[in-house]
Amino acid sequence: MKRIRSQIQIGRLSLLGCLILTSGLSGQEVQADIGVVPAMYQRYGDDFRRYDEHVSFLANPFLEGRLPGSPGMVITERYVEENFAAAGLQPAFDGSFRQSVPLGGQRKVEGGSIQVGAWNGERQEQFDVNLLGGQGSVQGPLVFAGFGVDKGPDGYSNFLGDRDLQGRIAVVYRFEPMNESGTSRWTEDGRWSRQASYRSKLMTAASKGAKAIILVNPPGVSDPRAGEIPVTRSNRKRVDVPVFGMTTEALDALLKANANPWTSEKLLAKADKGGPPFPLGLNAELEAKIEQEQRSCDNIGGLLPGQGELAKELVVIGAHIDHLGLGVYGSRGFRGELHPGADDNASGTAALILLAERIVPWMAALEPGQQARSVLFLGLNAEEAGLDGARHYVNHPIRSLEDHSLMINFDMIGRVVDGKLQILGSQSGEGLMEWMKALDAETPLHLNVHTRLHLGSDHLPFLSKRVPAVFAIIDPLHRDYHTPGDVASKINRLDSIHVIDLFEKVIQGAATRPKGFEFKSPY
């Protein structure tokens, strides 16, 4: 790294404070050795420094990829909130900068019981609740439904009609009819067929009216899983009725404790032959307790009130503040690794903050008679999870959606190459596209204003509610997109400032033009 000698004004750079402390220098002006980054700060000014600081902070590995609901996101939300407040924006949501966005939570077993006459099962030893089912308390007669197969090969079936299990609790063997070696009778390679899947059995039994389902390991199976209670850690609920898993030994203990003539072996012989369900002559009381974890994250919104009549209308400028965390979803092949998301979308979030800082004093300096729309700055959450934050906002907007004059979305503006920036969606407003095209002459960037809407992000929920929207994104996408390689060092800070300069004009123009953009379908 090349080091250069330079003069710096005290107070211009916070970094300088450290230099003074460590070098013992004092005075109005100092001579100091500074590195390349401070030299860039000095050369390109405060915007460059502040943009760099925001991107570097948000993409820092400490924030672990800004996954909604994670500790890194808690810090991210706070960071955006504090920067909005410092810029002079007002809390947008009833006195708060935050709008809570519910996220789908994990389900987990809280408890459960199986009681059959004198027998009371021990959870986690003899049986457990299976998360593929729902929760609740159920009472009813136990019926044995073989392997729970409706239409197997060679006419094999465990059912006669559609309501065979109506009002009953189905006891269903796991796997499928076996040969003497304990492997499937229906395949050649020793694997189980699709009929043996939990999904197939549960959906079949539920469709035939079962009010609960107990999956039991049959005896004599050649599969290591037969030694475990048949439950799953999956969070994907397949049926609404409660589902339990039970060991072979527990089934035998249950039958014996009730002096029932059946055994697991005798039931297996019946199941292997097929034939309709039959009652075991026992009543059961079951309970499955499943807890649904409630998780949420926050959209961060800061409002800048406009002036005059137009102030009731809004120009929205949004950027998503979340990313992929450790690649739990959305990663392009790097599950489990840290995805810092510098371009996606620390770059847009940083632009959002800088624009707030520019637009607030601009609005304050308008002539008193000048009409201007209010401007809503929105740090949207959970975009990567499926545009959750933007969807939530358009369903709970701070003003009627007809008063949303324009939405501007930044998602990945940090890796501009050869000055190229794509603009999408501008065909959604009458006169919007012509205006965006004309702006090309006023920026060092080269605007590629599309008539197609081929890239999705937070503008889509706004468009679906008939709010005109424009979307700015680099052109083309890079290979680091949704990988651990999307790091802060690769951000093109200078061109990002050019994007901010351009959209400063766009926001000012959109806020003050007498007439809004009439919505047109962009598809």
Ligand SMILES: [Zn+2]
């Ligand atoms: Zn993304």
